[in-house]
Amino acid sequence: MSRLLVVVDMQKDFIDGSLGTREAEAIVNNVKKKIEEYQAAGEDVIFTLDTHENHYMDTQEGKNLPVLHCVKGTAGWELADALKEIPGRRFEKNTFASKAAGEYAASGSYESIELIGLCTDICVISNALLIKAFLPETPVLVDSSCCAGVTPESHENALKAMKMCQVTIL
Known part of the structure; x- marks a missing residue:
């Protein structure tokens, strides 16, 4: 058995683009x-x-978050420069959680699944809970030092919510 790492939305628009943060x-x-x-x-x-x-x-989503971002084929849609050459399967998603990534995780026999990335309070939490629904007996972990939220407060709130849903926060 091995572990799976899910890197959530480490794209330029979320880092230093239209929705980027320090x-x-x-x-x-x-x-x-x-x-x-x-x-x-x-x-x-x-x-x-x-x-x-x-x-x-x-x-x-656009009506509730009216900031154009991660349009396929644009520079903002690309992974961060430091990550874009790293091998690994990519799952495009047009909503917060990736059903396909969840199905991929469920198709393996992983001893644990860890999530990192952006944004803690929207897509990381959505993907963590989706994977937890697919695999209720598999430990799901989130490394808080490898995540950031829309705001520091919403990041902390998301970590607390995930902990209450039996996601291990590192």
Whole structure:
């Protein structure tokens, strides 16, 4: 049995683009180091990519978060420069959680599944709870030093909510 690392939405628009934050910029090196640790141990690493089209503002998400971001094919949609050459399966998603990444996690026999990335309070929590629903007996972990939220407060709130849902916070 091995572990799975899910790298959530480490894309330029969430780091230093239209929805970027200092906190997101600050975790890039931690994320890269964590990925390298998993790969050095021969363990699986997958990535989710928030993926929107130009009509994003007409979607429910666009009406509630009216900031165009992660439009497929744009620079903001790309993974951070420090991560984009790292091998690993990519799962595009047009909503907060990736059903395909959850199904991928459920198709393996992982001893644990760890999530890192952006944003703690939207996509990380959504993916953690989705994976927990697929695999209620598999430990799901989130490394808080490799995550950032929309705000530091919402990051902390998301960590507390995940802990209450039996996600282990590192």
